[in-house]
Amino acid sequence: MRSLRRSIRLFLDMIQLGVSFSTFAIAGVTPRKTVESMVRLFCASGGRSNDLIARVMAWAHPPRPLSASEGVLQPLREREVAQIVPTLREQGYFLYENRVPDEICRRLLDFALTQPAKVRLQDGQSRETIAAIYDPLKPLGVRYDFDEKDVINHPDVQALMADPAIVAVAQAYLGVQPVADVVSMWWHTAFSDQPDSEAAQFYHFDMDRIRWIKFFIYLTDVSSDNGPHYFVVGSHRTDGIPKNLLSKGYVRLLDEEIESHYPAKDIIEFVAPRGTILAEDTRGLHKGQHVRQGHRLMLQIQFSNSLFGPAYPKVAFDQVRDSRLNEMMERYPRIYSNYAATGKS
Numbered sequence: 001m002r003s004l005r006r007s008i009r010l011f012l013d014m015i016q017l018g019v020s021f022s023t024f025a026i027a028g029v030t031p032r033k034t035v036e037s038m039v040r041l042f043c044a045s046g047g048r049s050n051d052l053i054a055r056v057m058a059w060a061h062p063p064r065p066l067s068a069s070e071g072v073l074q075p076l077r078e079r080e081v082a083q084i085v086p087t088l089r090e091q092g093y094f095l096y097e098n099r100v101p102d103e104i105c106r107r108l109l110d111f112a113l114t115q116p117a118k119v120r121l122q123d124g125q126s127r128e129t130i131a132a133i134y135d136p137l138k139p140l141g142v143r144y145d146f147d148e149k150d151v152i153n154h155p156d157v158q159a160l161m162a163d164p165a166i167v168a169v170a171q172a173y174l175g176v177q178p179v180a181d182v183v184s185m186w187w188h189t190a191f192s193d194q195p196d197s198e199a200a201q202f203y204h205f206d207m208d209r210i211r212w213i214k215f216f217i218y219l220t221d222v223s224s225d226n227g228p229h230y231f232v233v234g235s236h237r238t239d240g241i242p243k244n245l246l247s248k249g250y251v252r253l254l255d256e257e258i259e260s261h262y263p264a265k266d267i268i269e270f271v272a273p274r275g276t277i278l279a280e281d282t283r284g285l286h287k288g289q290h291v292r293q294g295h296r297l298m299l300q301i302q303f304s305n306s307l308f309g310p311a312y313p314k315v316a317f318d319q320v321r322d323s324r325l326n327e328m329m330e331r332y333p334r335i336y337s338n339y340a341a342t343g344k345s
């Protein structure tokens, strides 16, 4: 009886996804119930539902050759990009050899020490949402999230969003002309000695889009104590997450659950200096370790194969301060459509 109910539920989810997909194609909006159906189908099919829809999307927006001009990062030759993609497919992550130049890290650090951010207290405790400037000597919560509008309007962030060494990898991995859709920056602090669920300090997989890749950029040096990022190698693949973990749905998982399902060699801790760039398919299991000492400042740029999925509040570039971004927006409007002042999301 339970399995019949489950089959009916999944059948309805497929219909829901089909209807949502049509609504999105016509009106550019995704109905609210879609994410629940997406997650249930992902968990039931081990990821095949996403794989299938991604194939259709790739057909609609094929990759386009990117111009070869330089960005702020060391350029990647076509051959290098072609070598990175199989690594990403196999492992789920790729660690760039080159780092974001130090002067850019310094400027972004200055920004993060002078710009108010939304403070998250910690699990189980609440108070009115406050915005504050992070004081390393007196953190007010476990996490400080910068407003996306402030982040995308920073010229160095704009330069990184337009950098061919990043965009080319996103496009080649996703197999479509991608869309930049989540750009964020946050502090993790030593406010609490316990991991925090909402601050993404327990293992989880993301599921806001059909297919996506995140570029995590460390803006402070990260040791084992500063809350390094963790990823489980291969867990992004189809059937990469064991059924009994998927059967729990869209939940946070304990370290012990991960350790009992994956060999230690597949659980990677990213201890690295500032400027490190990590490309990762966060359909796989990952987390930010809670900070034991000091803090960690992270910049994240996400590219997705489509904006199909939950709508985030629309934010736009006030001014495009980076000339390369200007050029990229003219040539590849789809990539930046989510942040274009007049573009629809």
Ligand SMILES: O=C(O)CCC(=O)C(=O)O
Pocket (backbone or CB within 6 Å): 199, 200, 206, 228, 229, 230, 282, 286, 287, 288, 289, 298, 300
């Ligand atoms: O802060 C981290 O290292 C984890 C971030 C994360 O889980 C996410 O962006 O989905």
